[in-house]
Amino acid sequence: MDARKAKSRAAIVSAFSELLCEEDYGKITVGDIIARARVGRATFYGLFKSKDDLLAELVCDICTHALDDDGTPLDDPLVQVEHILSNLWDRRQGVRALVAGAGSRVFADSLRKTIVARATEALPVNPQGPAATMDRSFLLHHIASSFVGMVQWWAWHNFQANKADVAKDYLSAIKPLFS
Structure with a gap:
């Protein structure tokens, strides 16, 4: 994985981990994750299904x-x-x-x-x-x-x-x- 993708992946995982501490899993949306991670929707779906x-x-x-x-x-x-x-x-x-x-x-x-x-x-x-x-x-x-x-x-x-x-x-x- 190139450095840019690794940085985006780390940001997404970190944002998701933070959100899990604040909100029930069922209420967290991909939109919440990408907003917190400051990445685009295409970046998210390029890394995760x-x-x-x-x-x-x-x-x-x-x-x-x-x-x-x-x-x-x-x-x-x-x-x-x-x-x-x-x-x-x-x-x-x-x-x-x-x-x-x-x-x-x-x-x-x-x-x-x-x-x-x-x-x-x-x-x-x-x-x-x-x-x-x-x-x-x-x-x-x-x-x-x-x-x-x-x-x-x-x-x-x-x-x-x-x-x-x-x-x-x-x-x-x-x-x-x-x-």
Whole structure:
């Protein structure tokens, strides 16, 4: 992506993130986003198909950024979960609004798809324990759906639980599948 497109994309994502903290997802329009970002409608649609597409990319960016190599051992599931939760914590006001508002379905679907993609990369081809007898697609969707449910629970409880504890509890709930 050239520098001009990258700058426009960053402005759109930033404007959208700000708007999510101020307004319910369902009330935000593409017009609101482009006005805040100070870009044209053609620029927006040159980068994103829709507001839902923008949300899906934002969720993917949150998870991807959280799992970029920053010197920590990213093969450790606890570190991976804590990284994603840290990124969600940093954006908790917008995430809470998404989980509780009109964007909840799009947010949950986007997060589920992102986690399925990550789990596909991380999950051994031949897992141990009960997971070894499960359909791989079912297992991946179960892991991702459990993750989405955990994030929703955390948001519904106003992010009061410590993110390290939430990560440990999530892994405690899915680890029996692999032993």
